[in-house]
Amino acid sequence: MSKEMLDILFGLCCDVIVYKNINLEYVSSNLNMKFKNLLKTSDILNKKVFNVFENDIADIIHKNDLYVVTTLKPVKYKIEFNSGVIFELISTPVMSDSSLIGIITIGRDVTNEMKIKEQKDSFVATLTHDLKTPTIAQIRMIELLLSDTFGEMPETQKEMLSHILNSCKYMQRMISYVLNTYKLENGKTKLKNEDFDFEELIKECCLELDSLNMDKNLKFITKFNLKSPAARGDRAQLKRVVINMISNAISYAFNNTAIELVLEENDENIIFCTINESPYMPPDILNRIFEKYVSGVCNTRFNKTGTGLGLYLSEQIISAHNGKIIAESFIENKNKIGFAIPKIRESITI
Numbered sequence: 001m002s003k004e005m006l007d008i009l010f011g012l013c014c015d016v017i018v019y020k021n022i023n024l025e026y027v028s029s030n031l032n033m034k035f036k037n038l039l040k041t042s043d044i045l046n047k048k049v050f051n052v053f054e055n056d057i058a059d060i061i062h063k064n065d066l067y068v069v070t071t072l073k074p075v076k077y078k079i080e081f082n083s084g085v086i087f088e089l090i091s092t093p094v095m096s097d098s099s100l101i102g103i104i105t106i107g108r109d110v111t112n113e114m115k116i117k118e119q120k121d122s123f124v125a126t127l128t129h130d131l132k133t134p135t136i137a138q139i140r141m142i143e144l145l146l147s148d149t150f151g152e153m154p155e156t157q158k159e160m161l162s163h164i165l166n167s168c169k170y171m172q173r174m175i176s177y178v179l180n181t182y183k184l185e186n187g188k189t190k191l192k193n194e195d196f197d198f199e200e201l202i203k204e205c206c207l208e209l210d211s212l213n214m215d216k217n218l219k220f221i222t223k224f225n226l227k228s229p230a231a232r233g234d235r236a237q238l239k240r241v242v243i244n245m246i247s248n249a250i251s252y253a254f255n256n257t258a259i260e261l262v263l264e265e266n267d268e269n270i271i272f273c274t275i276n277e278s279p280y281m282p283p284d285i286l287n288r289i290f291e292k293y294v295s296g297v298c299n300t301r302f303n304k305t306g307t308g309l310g311l312y313l314s315e316q317i318i319s320a321h322n323g324k325i326i327a328e329s330f331i332e333n334k335n336k337i338g339f340a341i342p343k344i345r346e347s348i349t350i
Helices: 003-012 055-071 111-146 155-185 198-208 235-252 295-299 310-320
Strands: 016-021 026-029 075-080 086-096 099-109 194-197 219-225 230-233 258-265 269-277 324-330 334-342
Touching: 055 075, 055 086, 055 099, 111 155, 155 235, 155 310, 194 198, 198 219, 198 235, 198 258, 198 269, 230 235, 235 258, 235 269, 235 310, 235 334, 310 324, 310 334
Parallel strands: 219 258
Antiparallel strands: 016 026, 016 099, 075 086, 086 099, 194 230, 258 269, 269 334, 324 334
């Protein structure tokens, strides 16, 4: 393709676009049309990157150019110029008859986007901290009162404080859901790949959620059928999933019924499920319960409220473990919610 044709095509592009030949010399660009205040086309033509930019920026660009040349794969990266302008760049190999003839780089000014993202990160961190700290303090104080640390209390007062404690713990979980969902969606969560005892994890979750069961008189029935309780994954994140699914089962279960906590395996997966007696969910509802912010839609029929983040976050965590969510509802008012994760994984993605 002639240089004239390249100039026409580049001129139609909304973003900055430059072309380098096999020697990594700039051949064509649309800088004059798009960002002449930053750099002019005449400043770069027939030059290499170290003759155009400062060494620190040139090093980044050259490193990524070499990656494209050696792997013949595209690469995406960001550069912050001394002026504070941030560009997101994508460099792609240009091939002719299976041979590399050059590199095309497309750049977009993302300065405003990055500033907004930083503001959002700061806002979420501040909000969750300002909510989490007093909530934890409330929980601790109520627990001290219930343990008669400051003197014995009448049972009626303890009962009322127990309800307040449950509400505070619910608030704490909601704050955690908001923060962890945000971190997961923005790539700020790095999952661990560690060995842990799955049976112990479930027992631990049951103890922590026992207070939610006070008013409903529910019974936990554990059915563990594993050759070995050893599992591999991010224990803390999987604990969030298990706690969410058990608390969800408690919340919707009919009073004076049993909740089965099933832990089993097949050739490839470890499977955990909660089975409770609760209102039947038709397919149109069941298919949406793991969507973000649909709690109000689904729960209008069951008189429940919530953020709609718990099950959504659970699905994100299980997907990151290369697993699958399980959701079944039976006409005789039984519901099965759970997940399956691989027994063996080389790595965990997020």
